[in-house]
Amino acid sequence: MGIIAVFFLWPAAEAIRSSFFLEDPFFGNATFVGLDNYRVALTGSDYQRTAWFTAVFTVIVSLMSLALGLMLAVSADRVLRGKSTYKTLLMWVYAIAPPVAGLIGVMLFDQHIGPLVEFVALFGWEMRVGVNYWDTGIAMIIVSTWKQVPYCFIFFLSGLQSIPTSVKEAARVDCRSETRRFWTITFPLLAPTTFFLLILNITYAMFETFGTIDLIVKDQPGNSPVTLVYKVYRDGFRGNDLGGSSAQSVILMLIVLALTIAQFRLIERRVHYN
Amino acid sequence: MTTLKIKNVKKVYPNGADAVKGVSVDVEDGELVVFVGPSGCGKSTLLRMVAGLESVTEGEIELAGRIVNELEPADRNIAMVFQNYALYPHMSVRKNLAYGLKNRKTPQAEIDTRVSEAAELLQIAEFLDRKPSQLSGGQRQRVAMGRAIVRHPAIFLFDEPLSNLDAKLRNQMRLEIKKLQRRLKTAAIYVTHDQVEAMTLADRIVVLNAGQIEQIGTPAEIYSNPATTFVASFIGAPPMNMLEATTTGESLEIDGQSIPYSVKHSGRVQMGLRPERIKIVNGEAGFGFDVTVLEDLGATRLVHGHIGGQEITLAQDADLPAPSGHIKIGFQPDDVLLFDEATGQRILT
Ligand SMILES: Nc1ncnc2c1ncn2[C@@H]1O[C@H](COP(=O)(O)OP(=O)(O)OP(=O)(O)O)[C@@H](O)[C@H]1O
Ligand SMILES: [Mg+2]
Numbered sequence: 001m002g003i004i005a006v007f008f009l010w011p012a013a014e015a016i017r018s019s020f021f022l023e024d025p026f027f028g029n030a031t032f033v034g035l036d037n038y039r040v041a042l043t044g045s046d047y048q049r050t051a052w053f054t055a056v057f058t059v060i061v062s063l064m065s066l067a068l069g070l071m072l073a074v075s076a077d078r079v080l081r082g083k084s085t086y087k088t089l090l091m092w093v094y095a096i097a098p099p100v101a102g103l104i105g106v107m108l109f110d111q112h113i114g115p116l117v118e119f120v121a122l123f124g125w126e127m128r129v130g131v132n133y134w135d136t137g138i139a140m141i142i143v144s145t146w147k148q149v150p151y152c153f154i155f156f157l158s159g160l161q162s163i164p165t166s167v168k169e170a171a172r173v174d175c176r177s178e179t180r181r182f183w184t185i186t187f188p189l190l191a192p193t194t195f196f197l198l199i200l201n202i203t204y205a206m207f208e209t210f211g212t213i214d215l216i217v218k219d220q221p222g223n224s225p226v227t228l229v230y231k232v233y234r235d236g237f238r239g240n241d242l243g244g245s246s247a248q249s250v251i252l253m254l255i256v257l258a259l260t261i262a263q264f265r266l267i268e269r270r271v272h273y274n
Numbered sequence: 275m276t277t278l279k280i281k282n283v284k285k286v287y288p289n290g291a292d293a294v295k296g297v298s299v300d301v302e303d304g305e306l307v308v309f310v311g312p313s314g315c316g317k318s319t320l321l322r323m324v325a326g327l328e329s330v331t332e333g334e335i336e337l338a339g340r341i342v343n344e345l346e347p348a349d350r351n352i353a354m355v356f357q358n359y360a361l362y363p364h365m366s367v368r369k370n371l372a373y374g375l376k377n378r379k380t381p382q383a384e385i386d387t388r389v390s391e392a393a394e395l396l397q398i399a400e401f402l403d404r405k406p407s408q409l410s411g412g413q414r415q416r417v418a419m420g421r422a423i424v425r426h427p428a429i430f431l432f433d434e435p436l437s438n439l440d441a442k443l444r445n446q447m448r449l450e451i452k453k454l455q456r457r458l459k460t461a462a463i464y465v466t467h468d469q470v471e472a473m474t475l476a477d478r479i480v481v482l483n484a485g486q487i488e489q490i491g492t493p494a495e496i497y498s499n500p501a502t503t504f505v506a507s508f509i510g511a512p513p514m515n516m517l518e519a520t521t522t523g524e525s526l527e528i529d530g531q532s533i534p535y536s537v538k539h540s541g542r543v544q545m546g547l548r549p550e551r552i553k554i555v556n557g558e559a560g561f562g563f564d565v566t567v568l569e570d571l572g573a574t575r576l577v578h579g580h581i582g583g584q585e586i587t588l589a590q591d592a593d594l595p596a597p598s599g600h601i602k603i604g605f606q607p608d609d610v611l612l613f614d615e616a617t618g619q620r621i622l623t
Contacts, residue, residue, distance in 0.1 A: 166360035169327050169347075170421075174374035176348035184373070188364045 012253065019246035037247035046231075047248070053225040054206060057141060061209070062201035064145045066194065069152020074182075076153070077160040104146075116142075137225045140216055144209045151204075152197050159193035160186070192266070199263050206255065228252060275303045277429055277461035278324065283333035285319050285485075293319040295485040296333070301429065304459040306452070310472035311482035312508070317465045318433055320482070324463065325431050326350050338428045348377070353422035354431040358438060359414045361406040361421075367393075368402040371420050385424075392420040395454065412443045419451070423458065430455070430462040436471070448474060469509050473497070481505050503618040506546045506611060512576055515552075515586045518615075519545040526610065529582025531561050535607050537623045544618070546611035549576065552588035552603050560602035568596055 022033045041047050163186065171185045187194075207229050217224040226234065229252060236245030278301040285294040293316040301307045309317040322328040324335055326347035335342050342350045353374075361370050368389060375385045393399040396416040406414055415435060422430055435451070436444045452475050455462050466472055472479050473493045481488040481496065481504070489501040500506035506514045520527045520542050526535035528545070554577075561581050569576040575592045578585070581603075588603060612621040 164358065164360065166356040166358055167362065170354070170356060170360040171362070171373075172327065173325065173347045173352065173354050174421075175377040176346055177377070180377065185362060191364075 015246045015249050015253070017246075018242055019250050020243075022243045033243070037243045038251075041244055041247045041251070050226060050228055050231045053137065054227045057137070057144075057209075057225075057227060058202055058205040060141050061144045061148065061205040062198060064141075065148035065152045065201050066197055068145070068149045069154075069197070070156050070190075070194075072149070072153045073156035073160055074186075076157055080157075080161070133223055133225055136216060140209070140213055140225070143212050143216065144205060147212065148201055148204055151200070155193050155197055156190065159190045163189050195266050196263070199259055199266065203256070203259055207252070276300050277303050277305075277338060278463075279334075279336040280320070280324065281334040281336065283320070283323060283335060284331045285316070285323060285328065286331045293485055294323070297482075297485075297487055298333075299480050299487065299490060301461050301463060303461055305477045306455050306462045306464060306475060307478050307480060308472040308476035309463060309465045309480050309482055310469060310508075311467065311488075313467055315482045316485040317467075317482050321431050321433055321463055321465050324429075325352055325354050327354075351428040352431055353425045353427035353429075354433070355415075355418050355422050355435045357434045359406070359418045361414060361417055363406055366403050366405060367398060367409070367417050367420075370406065370417055371402075371424050374421065374425050388424040388426075389420075392423045395423065396420050411439055412447065415439065415447060419454070423454075427460065430460055432462065432464040434466055435464075437466075437468075451475065470511060473509065479509075481508060483508075499620075500546070500611065501620050503544055503546065503613045506613070510548065512549050512587055512589065514611075515547045515549060517545045517547065517581070517584050517586065519543055519612075521612070526607075528561065529584060531581070533561075533607070535610070537612065537621070539612065539621050539623075542615045543621060544613040544615055546613060547586075547605060547609060549587045549589040550574075551609040552586075552605050554588070554590065554594075554597055555602050555604040557602070560604040563601050563603045565598050565601060 019037050020032060020034060022031045022036070167185070167189075168181075171181045175181045175184070206227060209227060210229055210233070213226055213230050217226065217230075228248065232245045232248045232252065235241045235248065239245075280297060280299050282296050282298050283294060284296050286292050295316075297316075297320060299307070309320060311317050319328060323330050324337075326342065326345060326349075330343050337350060337352070347354075362373065365373065371389045371392060372385050375388065380388075389402070390399070393402055396419060398413060398416050398420060401409060401413060401417070406417065409417065415438075418435070432451070436447050439447060448471060451464075464471075464475055473496075476493055478490060478492055479496050480490050483504050489496060489505045491499070496505060496509050500509065500514075503516060507516060517528055521535065521537050521540050523538070523540045524534060524536055525532045526537075526545070563579050563581055563586070565577055565579040567578040569578070570592055573592055574589050575594070575596070577588045577590060577597055580586060590597075612623060613619060614621055
């Protein structure tokens with residue numbers, strides 16, 4: 001309880017408090033401005049542009065990780081069916097994949113040695129990550145997805161492995177088409193996993209991609225697209241607009257709250273299956 | 275007519291396990307054939323090859339006049355009932371029943387009729403809109419059977435469908451399966467390791483051991499004329515007594531005691547004797563028998579003991595006075611079955 005208070009409640013309260021003030025970064029005196037910080041934040045064109053990018057970024061990263069993770073898991077499941085080695089595989093993927101994937105992901109786009117940059121150059125697309133807005137955005141999406149796919153893979157694979165063999169066999173007797181079996185039996189049985197991962201991915205894309213973005217924009221945001229979380233950091237610590245950045249973080253806190261509630265709802269619903 | 279012909283079928287699993295080593299058996303129209311045998315004897319493997327869930331290494335499977343070796347399970351016109359029900363947990367009972375028909379493009383009206391027919395037959399009409407998780411084990415088993423029935427298949431395949439139920443429900447469902455199968459007149463293969471299930475359900479029993487057929491026959495044939503020591507001790511409860519004996523051609527000797535017995539065989543043999551065919555006798559004639567333990571089973575009593583150094587069990591009416599100490603037992607020479615000591619094959623007298 002004490003830990004929650006010190007590390008979560010107190011900073012949260014502090015953020016909410018300071019979001020109602022206009023603080024002078026140099027002299028430390030604050031003026032109460034009510035909801036002004038929120039109004040400025042929400043109506044600012046820069047904020048709207050960032051929010052828009054964050055939304056697009058989150059949707060694409062979440063769905064692409066889901067889709068790729070599922071595809072990989074389905075192929076792995078086919079090979080692993082009935083083998084006990086799959087748990088070991090999961091452990092390894094879980095431990096190794098995300099950091100390695102992140103590193104490789106960033107290297108792929110390195111302006112000088114990145115093979116992906118060289119590859120698309122063959123098609124006449126001169127990718128300028130960190131300079132061109134769209135190129136940077138695409139690189140962020142790919143690297144972030146790349147890092148999240150292993151998690152989706154792990155959860156989908158264990159979801160697939162927990163479908164009883166006999167249910168799959170009963171379905172083979174009842175339905176000839178494998179595709180149809182997938183969509184009518186396997187996918188619905190994975191629904192709880194999918195919902196869970198969707199929330200996880202949204203949370204990830206919105207809040208945990210900070211490091212990736214930071215690495216790609218290399219501390220010089222300039223014209224680069226960033227997510228809302230990154231903007232909080234930039235406005236607060238670089239722009240020294242503590243009030244505005246607090247207001248933004250309170251908005252983000254509300255989003256986290258909504259996601260958490262969605263997740264709890266999901267856990268309740270999950271009880272229905274078995 | 276013959277619904278199913280299994281012709282010299284073999285199965286070797288990729289890991290080298292030699293599960294079925296050349297089995298041939300036919301299932302006639304409307305017949306219920308039970309595959310019985312100890313765990314690991316290959317009975318599920320054989321059934322699953324018929325279903326198409328396992329590939330056939332060698333041999334042929336002919337269902338309703340066509341070779342089905344290469345066909346997908348869904349194309350074979352079979353319906354299977356699994357041990358753990360294998361219901362689709364996310365679908366209502368109604369959808370579980372209809373799923374196989376929908377995928378075969380059966381018209382909706384036809385689906386509805388068949389589903390309500392099956393539901394009526396199995397008394398699950400009131401559960402049609404529930405999910406499987408809201409049903410008891412017995413009800414789930416009925417749904418699993420309903421899913422097979424609605425398909426109107428050429429053959430039903432049951433793989434130990436009752437082994438997850440408690441004893442009472444198991445007996446009840448066993449009877450229902452038999453009634454249902456008689457009524458539908460559909461051929462069926464029923465796999466079990468429980469010899470009581472085999473005896474009560476089967477038109478014919480196939481006794482399997484280590485991937486091979488030991489004997490095929492009606493329950494009565496298998497019981498009274500077992501072809502091998504394996505069948506003799508596997509079928510019947512309590513199991514048949516197996517004693518080491520010696521024949522001379524005119525007599526049968528067990529541990530130094532002998533009776534007149536005419537047989538065209540002399541030397542050491544395995545002698546089989548059903549517990550219920552042994553009587554306690556008064557007077558001098560008979561074998562000396564030392565009682566060790568009594569087991570009362572209600573109507574019958576099992577008397578365990580030994581003749582010389584060999585264990586033997588006899589069954590008697592529980593109303594009779596309980597025997598104790600050293601007594602004499604006797605049996606009819608006709609009830610004695612002799613088996614080759616080395617091969618376990620029956621020696622016909
Ligand atoms: N998928 C498989 N891969 C390799 N070997 C297998 C496989 N399935 C079964 N076996 C082996 O084949 C043999 C027969 O197995 P099967 O499942 O047919 O036995 P069963 O008679 O049904 O036994 P039970 O009564 O225990 O179900 C066993 O020795 C088993 O270990
Ligand atoms: Mg089995």
